[in-house]
Amino acid sequence: MKWFVHIDMDAFFASVELASKPYFAKYPFAVGGSEKSRTVVSAASYKARECGIKAGMSMFEAYRKCPNLISVEPDMDKYISISKEIFSIVESVAGNVEIYSVDEGFFHSDSMDIAIDMTKDIKQRIKNDLKITCSAGIAKNRLVAKMASEENKPDGLTLIRDAFSYIGEKEVGEVVGIGRQTQKHLNGLGIYYVKQIRDYPMNILKKHFNSYAYILREVSYGRDSVNMM
Incomplete structure:
Protein backbone atom coordinates (compact mmCIF):
# COMPACT_ATOMS: atom_id res chain seq x y z
CA MET A 1 0.00 0.00 0.00
CA GLU A 73 7.24 43.31 -6.97
CA PRO A 74 7.28 39.58 -7.80
CA ASP A 75 10.65 38.00 -8.61
CA MET A 76 9.82 34.78 -10.46
CA ASP A 77 13.46 33.90 -11.11
CA LYS A 78 14.04 33.87 -7.35
CA TYR A 79 10.93 31.77 -6.67
CA ILE A 80 11.81 29.22 -9.34
CA SER A 81 15.34 28.94 -7.96
CA ILE A 82 14.04 28.34 -4.42
CA SER A 83 11.49 25.87 -5.80
CA LYS A 84 14.29 23.81 -7.33
CA GLU A 85 16.05 23.73 -3.97
CA ILE A 86 12.85 22.59 -2.25
CA PHE A 87 12.27 19.68 -4.59
CA SER A 88 15.94 18.76 -4.46
CA ILE A 89 15.52 18.38 -0.69
CA VAL A 90 12.37 16.29 -1.16
CA GLU A 91 14.05 13.96 -3.65
CA SER A 92 17.20 13.62 -1.54
CA VAL A 93 15.12 12.45 1.44
CA ALA A 94 12.30 10.51 -0.22
CA GLY A 95 14.07 9.20 -3.33
CA ASN A 96 11.17 10.34 -5.51
CA VAL A 97 9.26 13.54 -6.24
CA GLU A 98 6.33 14.59 -8.43
CA ILE A 99 6.36 18.34 -9.02
CA TYR A 100 2.80 19.66 -9.18
CA SER A 101 3.56 23.39 -9.37
CA VAL A 102 6.27 25.84 -8.35
CA ASP A 103 5.25 25.56 -4.69
CA GLU A 104 3.77 22.09 -4.26
CA GLY A 105 4.53 18.49 -5.06
CA PHE A 106 4.17 14.87 -3.98
CA PHE A 107 6.31 11.95 -2.95
CA HIS A 108 5.31 8.45 -1.88
CA SER A 109 6.39 5.62 0.37
CA ASP A 110 5.27 2.03 0.91
CA SER A 111 5.20 2.61 4.68
CA MET A 112 3.05 5.07 6.61
CA ASP A 113 5.60 5.39 9.40
CA ILE A 114 8.44 6.01 6.96
CA ALA A 115 6.30 8.57 5.11
CA ILE A 116 5.73 10.43 8.37
CA ASP A 117 9.42 10.36 9.31
CA MET A 118 10.51 11.54 5.86
CA THR A 119 7.93 14.33 5.92
CA LYS A 120 9.17 15.60 9.27
CA ASP A 121 12.75 15.48 7.98
CA ILE A 122 11.85 17.36 4.78
CA LYS A 123 9.92 20.03 6.67
CA GLN A 124 12.84 20.61 9.05
CA ARG A 125 15.43 20.76 6.27
CA ILE A 126 13.38 23.29 4.31
CA LYS A 127 12.98 25.38 7.45
CA ASN A 128 16.67 25.18 8.35
CA ASP A 129 18.11 25.66 4.87
CA LEU A 130 15.65 28.08 3.28
CA LYS A 131 14.04 29.78 6.29
CA ILE A 132 10.51 29.08 5.04
CA THR A 133 7.84 26.59 6.06
CA CYS A 134 5.61 24.10 4.33
CA SER A 135 2.54 22.11 5.27
CA ALA A 136 2.05 18.45 4.46
CA GLY A 137 -0.81 16.02 4.01
CA ILE A 138 -0.37 12.25 4.13
CA ALA A 139 -2.97 9.83 2.78
CA LYS A 140 -3.41 6.75 0.60
CA ASN A 141 -3.96 8.81 -2.54
CA ARG A 142 -2.92 12.17 -3.97
CA LEU A 143 -6.36 13.78 -3.86
CA VAL A 144 -6.86 13.30 -0.13
CA ALA A 145 -3.20 14.09 0.65
CA LYS A 146 -3.55 17.42 -1.16
CA MET A 147 -6.71 18.27 0.75
CA ALA A 148 -5.09 17.24 4.04
CA SER A 149 -2.16 19.61 3.53
CA GLU A 150 -4.59 22.53 3.87
CA GLU A 151 -5.88 21.43 7.27
CA ASN A 152 -3.25 22.86 9.61
CA LYS A 153 -1.51 25.70 7.82
CA PRO A 154 1.01 27.10 8.31
CA ASP A 155 3.74 24.55 9.09
CA GLY A 156 1.27 21.72 9.62
CA LEU A 157 1.35 17.97 9.11
CA THR A 158 -1.93 16.08 8.76
CA LEU A 159 -2.30 12.31 8.45
CA ILE A 160 -5.53 10.88 7.04
CA ARG A 161 -5.88 7.17 7.73
CA ASP A 162 -9.54 6.88 6.71
CA ALA A 163 -10.16 8.73 3.43
CA PHE A 164 -13.79 7.54 3.28
CA SER A 165 -14.78 9.21 6.55
CA TYR A 166 -12.58 12.26 6.02
CA ILE A 167 -13.86 13.25 2.61
CA GLY A 168 -17.46 12.32 3.38
CA GLU A 169 -17.77 15.12 5.94
CA LYS A 170 -16.39 17.77 3.59
CA GLU A 171 -18.60 20.29 1.85
CA VAL A 172 -18.52 19.63 -1.89
CA GLY A 173 -16.79 22.95 -2.55
CA GLU A 174 -13.84 21.88 -0.40
CA VAL A 175 -12.90 19.01 -2.71
CA VAL A 176 -9.96 19.61 -5.01
CA GLY A 177 -11.25 19.85 -8.57
CA ILE A 178 -14.85 20.78 -7.76
CA GLY A 179 -15.17 24.36 -8.96
CA ARG A 180 -17.77 26.97 -8.14
CA GLN A 181 -20.10 26.07 -11.00
CA THR A 182 -20.09 22.37 -10.11
CA GLN A 183 -20.59 23.22 -6.44
CA LYS A 184 -23.53 25.45 -7.34
CA HIS A 185 -25.00 22.71 -9.53
CA LEU A 186 -24.64 20.10 -6.77
CA ASN A 187 -26.14 22.46 -4.19
CA GLY A 188 -29.07 22.98 -6.56
CA LEU A 189 -29.69 19.23 -6.35
CA GLY A 190 -29.64 19.41 -2.56
CA ILE A 191 -26.09 18.01 -2.32
CA TYR A 192 -24.01 20.02 0.12
CA TYR A 193 -21.73 17.38 1.63
CA VAL A 194 -19.63 14.83 -0.22
CA LYS A 195 -21.26 11.88 1.56
CA GLN A 196 -24.59 12.83 -0.03
CA ILE A 197 -23.18 12.01 -3.47
CA ARG A 198 -22.81 8.35 -2.44
CA ASP A 199 -26.54 7.74 -2.15
CA TYR A 200 -27.73 10.08 -4.86
CA PRO A 201 -29.33 8.20 -7.79
CA MET A 202 -26.70 7.70 -10.47
CA ASN A 203 -29.20 8.15 -13.30
CA ILE A 204 -29.97 11.68 -12.06
CA LEU A 205 -26.28 12.49 -11.54
CA LYS A 206 -25.57 11.34 -15.10
CA LYS A 207 -28.41 13.48 -16.41
CA HIS A 208 -26.79 16.56 -14.89
CA PHE A 209 -23.08 15.75 -15.15
CA ASN A 210 -22.79 13.12 -17.91
CA SER A 211 -19.64 10.97 -17.47
CA TYR A 212 -18.38 13.32 -14.75
CA ALA A 213 -21.00 11.72 -12.49
CA TYR A 214 -18.83 8.60 -12.24
CA ILE A 215 -15.85 10.69 -11.15
CA LEU A 216 -17.93 12.42 -8.50
CA ARG A 217 -19.12 9.07 -7.18
CA GLU A 218 -15.55 7.70 -7.01
CA VAL A 219 -14.31 10.80 -5.22
CA SER A 220 -17.18 10.61 -2.73
CA TYR A 221 -15.72 7.31 -1.51
CA GLY A 222 -12.29 8.89 -1.02
CA ARG A 223 -10.83 7.34 -4.15
CA ASP A 224 -8.36 9.20 -6.32
CA SER A 225 -9.18 10.44 -9.80
CA VAL A 226 -6.65 11.91 -12.22
CA ASN A 227 -9.48 14.04 -13.59
CA MET A 228 -9.78 15.88 -10.26
CA MET A 229 -6.12 16.87 -9.97
Missing part, protein backbone atom coordinates in the same frame (compact mmCIF):
# COMPACT_ATOMS: atom_id res chain seq x y z
CA LYS A 2 1.46 3.34 -1.06
CA TRP A 3 1.19 6.43 1.09
CA PHE A 4 1.28 9.77 -0.70
CA VAL A 5 2.59 12.98 0.81
CA HIS A 6 1.62 16.39 -0.52
CA ILE A 7 4.13 19.13 0.28
CA ASP A 8 2.62 22.61 0.01
CA MET A 9 4.66 25.72 0.72
CA ASP A 10 3.06 28.27 3.05
CA ALA A 11 2.37 31.62 1.32
CA PHE A 12 5.32 30.75 -0.89
CA PHE A 13 6.20 33.99 -2.70
CA ALA A 14 5.63 36.10 0.41
CA SER A 15 7.58 33.66 2.59
CA VAL A 16 10.56 33.67 0.21
CA GLU A 17 10.66 37.47 0.32
CA LEU A 18 10.32 37.59 4.10
CA ALA A 19 13.14 35.07 4.50
CA SER A 20 15.50 37.72 3.14
CA LYS A 21 13.60 40.64 4.72
CA PRO A 22 12.80 39.38 8.24
CA TYR A 23 12.38 42.94 9.52
CA PHE A 24 9.06 43.09 7.59
CA ALA A 25 7.67 39.94 9.23
CA LYS A 26 5.76 41.89 11.89
CA TYR A 27 3.85 43.84 9.23
CA PRO A 28 1.14 42.78 6.77
CA PHE A 29 3.16 41.83 3.68
CA ALA A 30 2.26 41.02 0.09
CA VAL A 31 3.87 40.29 -3.24
CA GLY A 32 2.23 42.15 -6.09
CA GLY A 33 3.31 45.73 -6.68
CA SER A 34 2.66 49.26 -5.51
CA GLU A 35 -0.65 50.75 -4.41
CA LYS A 36 -1.03 52.64 -7.69
CA SER A 37 -0.08 49.74 -9.94
CA ARG A 38 -2.73 47.84 -11.87
CA THR A 39 -1.43 44.52 -10.61
CA VAL A 40 -2.98 42.01 -8.25
CA VAL A 41 -1.75 40.32 -5.10
CA SER A 42 0.32 37.26 -6.03
CA ALA A 43 0.78 36.13 -2.43
CA ALA A 44 -0.07 37.48 1.01
CA SER A 45 1.60 36.72 4.32
CA TYR A 46 -0.57 35.24 7.06
CA LYS A 47 -0.52 38.58 8.86
CA ALA A 48 -1.83 40.23 5.69
CA ARG A 49 -4.51 37.56 5.38
CA GLU A 50 -5.74 38.53 8.83
CA CYS A 51 -6.56 41.91 7.27
CA GLY A 52 -8.64 40.25 4.55
CA ILE A 53 -5.98 40.35 1.85
CA LYS A 54 -5.80 37.37 -0.48
CA ALA A 55 -4.22 36.33 -3.76
CA GLY A 56 -5.97 37.72 -6.83
CA MET A 57 -7.14 40.89 -5.10
CA SER A 58 -6.16 44.15 -6.78
CA MET A 59 -3.33 46.01 -5.09
CA PHE A 60 -5.60 49.05 -4.84
CA GLU A 61 -8.16 47.03 -2.86
CA ALA A 62 -5.40 45.48 -0.74
CA TYR A 63 -4.11 48.90 0.31
CA ARG A 64 -7.66 50.09 0.93
CA LYS A 65 -8.18 47.20 3.34
CA CYS A 66 -4.75 47.57 4.92
CA PRO A 67 -3.12 51.03 4.58
CA ASN A 68 0.04 49.87 6.39
CA LEU A 69 0.58 46.99 3.95
CA ILE A 70 4.14 46.50 2.72
CA SER A 71 4.50 45.05 -0.77
CA VAL A 72 7.19 44.16 -3.28
